[in-house]
Amino acid sequence: MDTQQEATAPRIGFIGAGRVGKGLAWGMAQGGQRVVAAASRSAVSAAQLAARIDGCRAAPHAQDVVDGSDLVFITVPDDAIATLAAGLRWREDIAVIHCSGATEVAVLDPAARAGAQTGGFHPLQLFADPDVALAGLPGCTIAIEAEAPLLSQLEHLAQVLRCRAIRLPPGCRARYHAAAHYAAGFVITLLNEAVELWHSFGVGREDTIRALLPLLRGTVASVERMGLAQGLAGTYSRGDIGTMEKHLAELARVGPDALHLYCELALRSIPLGLERGGYDEQRAAAMRALLLAASKP
Numbered sequence: 161m162d163t164q165q166e167a168t169a170p171r172i173g174f175i176g177a178g179r180v181g182k183g184l185a186w187g188m189a190q191g192g193q194r195v196v197a198a199a200s201r202s203a204v205s206a207a208q209l210a211a212r213i214d215g216c217r218a219a220p221h222a223q224d225v226v227d228g229s230d231l232v233f234i235t236v237p238d239d240a241i242a243t244l245a246a247g248l249r250w251r252e253d254i255a256v257i258h259c260s261g262a263t264e265v266a267v268l269d270p271a272a273r274a275g276a277q278t279g280g281f282h283p284l285q286l287f288a289d290p291d292v293a294l295a296g297l298p299g300c301t302i303a304i305e306a307e308a309p310l311l312s313q314l315e316h317l318a319q320v321l322r323c324r325a326i327r328l329p330p331g332c333r334a335r336y337h338a339a340a341h342y343a344a345g346f347v348i349t350l351l352n353e354a355v356e357l358w359h360s361f362g363v364g365r366e367d368t369i370r371a372l373l374p375l376l377r378g379t380v381a382s383v384e385r386m387g388l389a390q391g392l393a394g395t396y397s398r399g400d401i402g403t404m405e406k407h408l409a410e411l412a413r414v415g416p417d418a419l420h421l422y423c424e425l426a427l428r429s430i431p432l433g434l435e436r437g438g439y440d441e442q443r444a445a446a447m448r449a450l451l452l453a454a455s456k457p
């Protein structure tokens with residue numbers, strides 16, 4: 161950035177110097193953005209964020225960040241956003257953005273009432289620490305909720321971070337965030353289900369995970385290469401009713417919980433098997449009937 165560009169580029173500030181705050185601030189600064197100030201609950205965290213960015217200062221109070229920035233990212237825990245936003249003095253020529261997935265942008269209404277633009281900027285990734293966040297950002301999707309002109313500014317910042325951007329309409333964040341669990345924590349929950357089933361015939365957790373991880377990687381690779389329906393493999397891609405019946409009989413012996421979960425997932429796999437062309441509607445109906453009968457209490 162030359163001196164003239166630097167003078168007109170928006171000054172970016174961060175309140176909350178944790179995993180996401182540091183990761184985004186460092187990534188934006190590396191991408192040539194003007195990150196000028198950071199505040200956090202502890203001075204140490206703010207200083208750590210600022211130390212890796214030329215021209216960025218650790219501010220003693222969140223209000224200092226607001227007063228000296230054009231774009232303020234609030235990167236505190238979800239439950240702290242509302243109180244923080246309500247306790248600061250905002251102004252018209254500022255934009256304030258939170259990074260929570262499930263929290264509505266309306267939580268920033270105290271700033272909106274003062275004339276500020278408000279938005280959401282949610283990086284769809286799990287960050288265990290700030291360096292993981294920085295390294296993990298490229299290739300991620302950032303879900304952006306904002307109106308023009310903030311929208312294009314945030315889309316530009318997503319590009320700077322080498323992320324893809326998707327737009328979220330107002331009011332859908334909890335649904336958006338709930339759905340993301342299917343590609344994150346719930347995958348682990350499903351692996352744990354397999355661990356428990358294998359444990360029942362004597363294979364330990366570590367061996368099960370080692371055995372299943374290559375399968376999981378293969379599944380992810382198939383989806384990347386071929387998409388959901390064509391990437392589907394196994395019983396429900398082919399419509400193997402005989403195998404399915406063996407599964408149902410065995411899981412009924414394990415217990416109603418194990419059987420119920422299996423049936424729910426199997427029922428939701430059938431539309432993908434149909435789309436893949438693995439079987440016809442008549443076979444799908446037979447499969448559904450067996451699954452529904454098996455899952456009845």
Ligand SMILES: NC(=O)c1ccc[n+]([C@@H]2O[C@H](COP(=O)([O-])OP(=O)(O)OC[C@H]3O[C@@H](n4cnc5c(N)ncnc54)[C@H](OP(=O)(O)O)[C@@H]3O)[C@@H](O)[C@H]2O)c1
Binds near residue numbers: 178206261
């Ligand atoms: N981690 C993820 O995987 C992830 C992914 C996407 C989005 N997010 C979202 O990003 C936001 C931040 O999450 P995070 O994982 O970065 O949390 P985090 O690592 O716990 O960091 C939060 C930071 O905010 C500071 N803080 C707490 N309360 C504060 C307050 N009242 N005023 C000022 N600073 C305060 C903390 O204090 P100290 O100063 O004491 O350190 C900490 O540094 C959340 O909205 C979260 O939903 C997280």
